[in-house]
Amino acid sequence: MRVSSLFRRVPSVLMAWRNLGRSRVRTALATLGIVIGVVAIASLGMAGAALQQQATADLEGIANEVQITVGEDNDAGGIEPEDVDDIRSLSTGAEVVPEQSNHTTLASRDGQEMPVSVTGVTEANVLYDGADGELPDRLRSGALLTDETADQLGLEPGDPIEFDGQLYRLEGLIETEQGFRFVNNELVLPPEALSSQTAYDTVTVVADDGDEAQQIASAINERFNEPDDEQLRVESFADTQDELDSFMTTLNLALLGIGSISLIVASVAILNVMLMSTIERRGEIGVLRAVGIRRGEVLRTILIEALLIGVLGGLLGALCSLAVGLLIFRLLVGDAMAVFGWASLQYLVYGFAFAVVASVLSGLYPAWKAANDRPVDALRG
Amino acid sequence: MSVIELESVSKRYETGGEVVDALDCVDFAAARGEMVTVIGPSGSGKSTMLNMIGLLDTPTDGRVRLDRQDVTDCTADELTEQRRSTIGFVFQDFHLLPMLSATENVELPSMWDTSVDRRERAETLLRRVGLGDRLEHTPDELSGGQRQRVAIARSLINEPDILLADEPTGNLDQETGRTILEELTRLKTDEDVAIVSVTHDEQMLEYADRVVRIVDGVIE
Ligand SMILES: Nc1ncnc2c1ncn2[C@@H]1O[C@H](COP(=O)(O)OP(=O)(O)OP(=O)(O)O)[C@@H](O)[C@H]1O
Ligand SMILES: [Mg+2]
Numbered sequence: 127m128r129v130s131s132l133f134r135r136v137p138s139v140l141m142a143w144r145n146l147g148r149s150r151v152r153t154a155l156a157t158l159g160i161v162i163g164v165v166a167i168a169s170l171g172m173a174g175a176a177l178q179q180q181a182t183a184d185l186e187g188i189a190n191e192v193q194i195t196v197g198e199d200n201d202a203g204g205i206e207p208e209d210v211d212d213i214r215s216l217s218t219g220a221e222v223v224p225e226q227s228n229h230t231t232l233a234s235r236d237g238q239e240m241p242v243s244v245t246g247v248t249e250a251n252v253l254y255d256g257a258d259g260e261l262p263d264r265l266r267s268g269a270l271l272t273d274e275t276a277d278q279l280g281l282e283p284g285d286p287i288e289f290d291g292q293l294y295r296l297e298g299l300i301e302t303e304q305g306f307r308f309v310n311n312e313l314v315l316p317p318e319a320l321s322s323q324t325a326y327d328t329v330t331v332v333a334d335d336g337d338e339a340q341q342i343a344s345a346i347n348e349r350f351n352e353p354d355d356e357q358l359r360v361e362s363f364a365d366t367q368d369e370l371d372s373f374m375t376t377l378n379l380a381l382l383g384i385g386s387i388s389l390i391v392a393s394v395a396i397l398n399v400m401l402m403s404t405i406e407r408r409g410e411i412g413v414l415r416a417v418g419i420r421r422g423e424v425l426r427t428i429l430i431e432a433l434l435i436g437v438l439g440g441l442l443g444a445l446c447s448l449a450v451g452l453l454i455f456r457l458l459v460g461d462a463m464a465v466f467g468w469a470s471l472q473y474l475v476y477g478f479a480f481a482v483v484a485s486v487l488s489g490l491y492p493a494w495k496a497a498n499d500r501p502v503d504a505l506r507g
Numbered sequence: 508m509s510v511i512e513l514e515s516v517s518k519r520y521e522t523g524g525e526v527v528d529a530l531d532c533v534d535f536a537a538a539r540g541e542m543v544t545v546i547g548p549s550g551s552g553k554s555t556m557l558n559m560i561g562l563l564d565t566p567t568d569g570r571v572r573l574d575r576q577d578v579t580d581c582t583a584d585e586l587t588e589q590r591r592s593t594i595g596f597v598f599q600d601f602h603l604l605p606m607l608s609a610t611e612n613v614e615l616p617s618m619w620d621t622s623v624d625r626r627e628r629a630e631t632l633l634r635r636v637g638l639g640d641r642l643e644h645t646p647d648e649l650s651g652g653q654r655q656r657v658a659i660a661r662s663l664i665n666e667p668d669i670l671l672a673d674e675p676t677g678n679l680d681q682e683t684g685r686t687i688l689e690e691l692t693r694l695k696t697d698e699d700v701a702i703v704s705v706t707h708d709e710q711m712l713e714y715a716d717r718v719v720r721i722v723d724g725v726i727e
Contacts, residue, residue, distance in 0.1 A: 144606040413602040417616040418591025
């Protein structure tokens with residue numbers, strides 16, 4: 127047991143280290159308590175971060191969209207072509223996609239029937255993602271169908287589909303989507319297919335980003351709506367993003383709160399361990415004080431013991447939390463490596479910092495008590 | 508010339524309405540190079556007196572002088588400084604720290620003075636008390652007599668003026684006790700310290716320059 131020269135320069139650290147080494151089981155248990163606390167804080171925090179990341183990914187691609195539907199005070203029952211022109215003029219630099227919709231029932235060769243919603247739109251590639259490969263730029267005479275629907279009906283690209291007495295060739299499959307952008311059992315046709323309707327049901331404006339989308343949304347609102355007269359319902363997903371963000375912040379705080387309870391429990395455990403160990407060593411500390419070791423030096427030594435437990439537990443806890451984080455991101459986001467970002471790694475730092483602070487705080491009272499014990503009383507036992 | 512002096516020192520303990528005069532108007536002095544042995548029956552106030560001399564406790568009445576300087580009214584922190592620089596302690600049950608080596612135990616009182624490296628002096632002291640081949644041993648690897656010799660080396664690390672020993676041979680057999688007393692006698696002149704020891708051990712009186720008898724807190 128050779129003392130390293132570095133240790134000799136910081137006697138309190140040397141003494142604290144040796145003291146912790148004396149009762150390894152106790153030190154290990156106190157450290158374990160801290161590890162559990164840190165893992166609780168950090169993994170709950172990271173779970174929140176993973177949820178937020180997933181939700182943001184769901185919203186991504188539509189946060190820059192404005193969706194315009196018929197307002198509740200609109201008697202026309204649809205968005206007139208002139209209105210669409212107005213919307214176009216208000217949405218400079220953005221793509222404006224008017225659609226019409228209807229319902230129909232598709233039948234498979236073996237007679238199985240399936241209700242689908244029909245959308246009439248030219249710029250289908252702006253609104254939908256291809257299930258495998260690119261969609262045609264403009265829809266002229268063909269049809270698109272959600273992949274799951276096609277699968278259930280046994281339809282393949284090239285097959286004919288009938289709507290309103292006319293046949294369309296299935297040109298491609300579009301991805302079925304869940305979440306904010308809901309695409310399910312949908313048949314997409316050129317607008318002419320729904321030409322019996324002159325008005326549109328939905329106009330989607332795709333801007334460059336969320337801010338621009340919001341500007342366009344408020345411009346359209348101002349042009350068409352009065353406070354008590356809603357002609358067009360204008361929805362921008364940038365609002366949804368903001369609401370989601372604030373909800374996530376609340377959720378994260380709640381999760382962290384639950385996590386910190388376990389760290390508080392852990393620091394009570396440290397308080398107990400430090401108190402027990404200083405009471406056990408009372409005579410020894412009395413000898414230190416008798417031979418001239420100052421109160422501050424005794425205090426520092428015991429605080430450093432607590433600090434070492436905190437640092438050790440904090441580091442181990444951060445390491446375990448990283449493993450848990452990899453698992454969480456693998457399950458929630460589908461990509462374990464996504465954990466390596468400040469949004470989630472910050473919780474490792476918080477957990478570690480919390481561990482160190484909590485340990486030192488719970489070491490304060492035992493350290494103060496031991497340092498201020500009169501040596502005569504301590505030596506008498 | 509006396510290095511430590513008690514002048515009409517009294518110590519009174521009041522516990523639960525009962526009053527004990529552990530020391531009653533005690534006058535005492537010790538000079539460098541002499542070994543004073545304090546004897547008396549159990550409960551007569553020997554340890555209490557040693558605590559006064561060792562600046563571990565303050566008297567209810569009277570004055571304590573260290574090197575002719577009155578230290579009776581010093582604060583606890585000032586007394587700690589005085590103990591560190593002028594007083595060495597040897598206890599009946601050694602009181603070594605189990606996680607430190609012999610050398611580190613000897614260095615202990617000066618360990619926080621990072622400005623001076625006492626390692627060399629610690630090793631020299633250990634060699635002087637015959638433990639040159641046990642420098643890195645921990646207390647549990649040493650015999651009782653060897654532990655007490657480590658404790659004696661520790662008490663001398665800061666070159667004190669006074670060495671206080673409360674029953675230093677109390678936990679040792681006759682033979683080992685004798686070697687410890689011979690060690691103390693040698694160091695008393697080598698290190699020029701005043702040794703005040705408390706004992707029940709009859710053989711200790713042979714080594715004393717002066718014997719002080721105390722009964723019921725009064726020196727006879
Ligand atoms: N902290 C205390 N509180 C109350 N009474 C005390 C205290 N310390 C000592 N006494 C009393 O003072 C008296 C002297 O005690 P002291 O320890 O000095 O005796 P001693 O001579 O060292 O005895 P022994 O030989 O058994 O060690 C005893 O009657 C004891 O009960
Ligand atoms: Mg005694």
